[in-house]
Amino acid sequence: DTAVSQTPKYLVTQMGNDKSIKCEQNLGHDTMYWYKQDSKKFLKIMFSYNNKELIINETVPNRFSPKSPDKAHLNLHINSLELGDSAVYFCASSQDRAGLGNTIYFGEGSWLTVV
Protein backbone atom coordinates (compact mmCIF):
# COMPACT_ATOMS: atom_id res chain seq x y z
CA ASP A 1 0.00 0.00 0.00
CA THR A 2 1.27 3.45 -0.90
CA ALA A 3 1.77 5.54 2.24
CA VAL A 4 1.17 8.95 0.66
CA SER A 5 -0.73 8.89 -2.58
CA GLN A 6 -1.60 11.84 -4.76
CA THR A 7 -3.64 12.16 -7.93
CA PRO A 8 -3.30 12.91 -10.72
CA LYS A 9 0.36 12.10 -11.36
CA TYR A 10 0.38 14.10 -14.59
CA LEU A 11 -1.77 17.06 -15.48
CA VAL A 12 -1.60 19.21 -18.59
CA THR A 13 -4.01 22.11 -18.70
CA GLN A 14 -4.53 25.49 -20.31
CA MET A 15 -3.92 28.88 -18.72
CA GLY A 16 -6.89 30.20 -16.86
CA ASN A 17 -8.29 26.81 -15.92
CA ASP A 18 -8.99 25.65 -12.36
CA LYS A 19 -7.59 22.31 -11.22
CA SER A 20 -7.28 20.23 -8.09
CA ILE A 21 -4.71 17.75 -6.83
CA LYS A 22 -5.80 15.25 -4.22
CA CYS A 23 -3.67 13.67 -1.52
CA GLU A 24 -4.31 10.89 0.96
CA GLN A 25 -2.07 9.31 3.59
CA ASN A 26 -2.75 5.99 5.29
CA LEU A 27 -0.05 6.34 7.95
CA GLY A 28 -2.25 7.82 10.64
CA HIS A 29 -0.15 10.99 10.69
CA ASP A 30 -1.33 14.26 12.16
CA THR A 31 0.55 16.62 9.86
CA MET A 32 0.34 17.01 6.09
CA TYR A 33 2.12 19.31 3.67
CA TRP A 34 2.17 20.61 0.14
CA TYR A 35 5.55 21.35 -1.44
CA LYS A 36 6.36 22.78 -4.86
CA GLN A 37 9.47 21.72 -6.78
CA ASP A 38 10.44 23.99 -9.65
CA SER A 39 12.40 23.18 -12.80
CA LYS A 40 15.68 23.72 -10.93
CA LYS A 41 14.67 21.06 -8.40
CA PHE A 42 14.24 23.60 -5.61
CA LEU A 43 11.69 22.27 -3.14
CA LYS A 44 9.68 24.89 -1.28
CA ILE A 45 6.96 24.44 1.31
CA MET A 46 3.57 25.92 0.50
CA PHE A 47 1.21 24.79 3.25
CA SER A 48 1.13 22.59 6.31
CA TYR A 49 -1.83 21.27 8.26
CA ASN A 50 -1.78 19.69 11.71
CA ASN A 51 -4.97 17.90 12.74
CA LYS A 52 -6.85 19.70 9.97
CA GLU A 53 -5.63 23.10 11.20
CA LEU A 54 -3.49 25.31 8.94
CA ILE A 55 -0.13 25.89 10.69
CA ILE A 56 2.14 26.98 7.84
CA ASN A 57 1.03 29.23 5.02
CA GLU A 58 3.93 30.51 3.00
CA THR A 59 3.76 33.44 0.64
CA VAL A 60 1.68 31.70 -1.97
CA PRO A 61 -0.77 33.43 -4.35
CA ASN A 62 -4.31 33.18 -3.04
CA ARG A 63 -5.17 31.30 -6.23
CA PHE A 64 -3.84 28.31 -4.30
CA SER A 65 -6.25 27.03 -1.68
CA PRO A 66 -5.61 23.91 0.42
CA LYS A 67 -8.46 21.96 1.97
CA SER A 68 -8.21 19.30 4.63
CA PRO A 69 -11.55 17.48 5.05
CA ASP A 70 -9.97 15.14 7.60
CA LYS A 71 -6.53 14.25 8.96
CA ALA A 72 -5.86 11.75 6.19
CA HIS A 73 -6.56 14.10 3.28
CA LEU A 74 -5.10 17.36 2.08
CA ASN A 75 -6.20 18.61 -1.32
CA LEU A 76 -4.82 21.52 -3.30
CA HIS A 77 -7.04 23.61 -5.52
CA ILE A 78 -5.55 26.09 -7.97
CA ASN A 79 -7.63 28.78 -9.64
CA SER A 80 -6.83 30.66 -12.84
CA LEU A 81 -3.71 28.66 -13.63
CA GLU A 82 -0.69 30.55 -14.96
CA LEU A 83 2.35 29.38 -16.92
CA GLY A 84 4.54 29.90 -13.84
CA ASP A 85 2.49 27.37 -11.92
CA SER A 86 4.07 24.59 -13.96
CA ALA A 87 6.02 22.47 -11.48
CA VAL A 88 5.94 19.24 -9.56
CA TYR A 89 3.71 19.41 -6.50
CA PHE A 90 4.51 17.02 -3.66
CA CYS A 91 2.18 16.06 -0.88
CA ALA A 92 3.81 14.81 2.32
CA SER A 93 2.95 13.77 5.85
CA SER A 94 4.62 13.27 9.22
CA GLN A 95 3.46 12.07 12.62
CA ASP A 96 3.95 15.52 14.08
CA ARG A 97 5.61 18.72 12.89
CA ALA A 98 8.91 18.28 11.03
CA GLY A 99 10.82 20.47 13.47
CA LEU A 100 10.31 17.93 16.19
CA GLY A 101 12.51 15.43 14.32
CA ASN A 102 9.66 13.51 12.72
CA THR A 103 10.20 11.74 9.43
CA ILE A 104 8.39 13.30 6.49
CA TYR A 105 7.03 10.89 3.92
CA PHE A 106 6.58 12.29 0.43
CA GLY A 107 4.18 11.22 -2.26
CA GLU A 108 5.41 10.57 -5.79
CA GLY A 109 4.52 14.04 -7.00
CA SER A 110 2.02 15.55 -9.42
CA TRP A 111 3.54 16.96 -12.60
CA LEU A 112 1.55 20.03 -13.56
CA THR A 113 2.13 21.62 -16.96
CA VAL A 114 0.26 24.78 -17.86
CA VAL A 115 0.19 25.60 -21.56
Place this chain on the structure above:
Amino acid sequence: TQLLEQSPQFLSIQEGENLTVYCNSSSVFSSLQWYRQEPGEGPVLLVTVVTGGEVKKLKRLTFQFGDARKDSSLHITAAQPGDTGLYLCAGADSWGKLQFGAGTQVVVTP
Protein backbone atom coordinates in the same frame (compact mmCIF):
# COMPACT_ATOMS: atom_id res chain seq x y z
CA THR B 1 16.83 34.11 -0.61
CA GLN B 2 17.89 30.56 0.04
CA LEU B 3 18.62 29.77 3.65
CA LEU B 4 20.52 26.60 2.82
CA GLU B 5 23.32 26.54 0.29
CA GLN B 6 24.37 23.20 -1.10
CA SER B 7 27.62 22.53 -2.91
CA PRO B 8 28.48 21.36 -5.39
CA GLN B 9 25.36 21.58 -7.52
CA PHE B 10 26.49 18.69 -9.67
CA LEU B 11 28.96 15.87 -9.08
CA SER B 12 29.95 13.17 -11.54
CA ILE B 13 32.30 10.46 -10.33
CA GLN B 14 33.29 6.91 -11.14
CA GLU B 15 32.29 3.87 -9.18
CA GLY B 16 34.57 3.34 -6.20
CA GLU B 17 35.44 6.98 -5.66
CA ASN B 18 34.50 8.99 -2.58
CA LEU B 19 32.42 12.15 -2.56
CA THR B 20 31.33 14.85 -0.13
CA VAL B 21 28.31 17.14 -0.37
CA TYR B 22 28.09 20.25 1.76
CA CYS B 23 25.11 22.09 3.19
CA ASN B 24 25.71 25.53 4.72
CA SER B 25 23.54 28.17 6.32
CA SER B 26 23.78 31.28 8.44
CA SER B 27 20.73 30.09 10.39
CA VAL B 28 20.60 27.67 13.30
CA PHE B 29 18.24 24.72 12.88
CA SER B 30 16.61 22.50 15.46
CA SER B 31 17.37 19.54 13.21
CA LEU B 32 18.77 18.89 9.78
CA GLN B 33 17.71 16.16 7.42
CA TRP B 34 19.21 14.63 4.30
CA TYR B 35 17.04 13.22 1.53
CA ARG B 36 17.69 11.41 -1.74
CA GLN B 37 15.34 11.89 -4.65
CA GLU B 38 15.31 9.70 -7.74
CA PRO B 39 13.69 10.69 -11.05
CA GLY B 40 9.90 10.48 -10.99
CA GLU B 41 9.73 10.00 -7.25
CA GLY B 42 9.45 12.03 -4.09
CA PRO B 43 12.39 12.65 -1.73
CA VAL B 44 13.15 9.84 0.70
CA LEU B 45 14.63 10.60 4.10
CA LEU B 46 18.13 9.25 4.69
CA VAL B 47 18.95 10.67 8.12
CA THR B 48 18.04 13.28 10.71
CA VAL B 49 20.73 14.95 12.82
CA VAL B 50 19.77 16.91 15.88
CA THR B 51 22.79 17.50 18.12
CA GLY B 52 25.64 19.85 17.19
CA GLY B 53 28.74 17.82 16.28
CA GLU B 54 26.67 14.68 15.74
CA VAL B 55 27.98 12.08 13.29
CA LYS B 56 25.71 9.38 11.91
CA LYS B 57 26.65 6.49 9.64
CA LEU B 58 24.37 4.66 7.28
CA LYS B 59 26.41 1.92 5.61
CA ARG B 60 28.75 3.81 3.24
CA LEU B 61 27.15 7.19 4.01
CA THR B 62 28.45 9.41 6.81
CA PHE B 63 26.51 12.48 7.93
CA GLN B 64 27.91 15.21 10.12
CA PHE B 65 26.11 18.11 11.78
CA GLY B 66 28.21 21.18 12.53
CA ASP B 67 28.89 22.15 16.14
CA ALA B 68 26.82 25.31 15.75
CA ARG B 69 23.99 23.43 14.01
CA LYS B 70 24.26 25.62 10.93
CA ASP B 71 25.94 23.29 8.48
CA SER B 72 26.20 19.65 7.57
CA SER B 73 28.03 17.31 5.25
CA LEU B 74 27.31 14.02 3.59
CA HIS B 75 30.23 11.76 2.69
CA ILE B 76 29.85 8.67 0.54
CA THR B 77 32.64 6.11 0.55
CA ALA B 78 33.26 3.89 -2.47
CA ALA B 79 30.29 5.23 -4.40
CA GLN B 80 28.17 2.84 -6.44
CA PRO B 81 25.85 3.50 -9.40
CA GLY B 82 22.91 2.95 -7.05
CA ASP B 83 23.98 6.10 -5.17
CA THR B 84 23.02 8.20 -8.19
CA GLY B 85 20.34 10.71 -7.33
CA LEU B 86 19.51 14.21 -6.15
CA TYR B 87 20.67 14.76 -2.57
CA LEU B 88 18.77 17.39 -0.63
CA CYS B 89 19.49 18.82 2.76
CA ALA B 90 16.69 20.42 4.76
CA GLY B 91 16.74 22.40 7.98
CA ALA B 92 13.78 22.42 10.33
CA ASP B 93 12.79 25.12 12.79
CA SER B 94 10.81 24.39 15.93
CA TRP B 95 7.53 25.12 14.14
CA GLY B 96 8.02 22.30 11.71
CA LYS B 97 8.91 24.47 8.77
CA LEU B 98 11.41 22.58 6.62
CA GLN B 99 13.68 24.69 4.37
CA PHE B 100 15.35 22.75 1.58
CA GLY B 101 18.63 23.40 -0.16
CA ALA B 102 18.69 23.45 -3.95
CA GLY B 103 20.11 19.95 -4.09
CA THR B 104 23.23 18.24 -5.38
CA GLN B 105 22.84 15.98 -8.39
CA VAL B 106 25.20 13.01 -8.00
CA VAL B 107 25.96 10.73 -10.92
CA VAL B 108 28.05 7.60 -10.35
CA THR B 109 29.17 5.85 -13.50
CA PRO B 110 30.24 2.21 -13.61
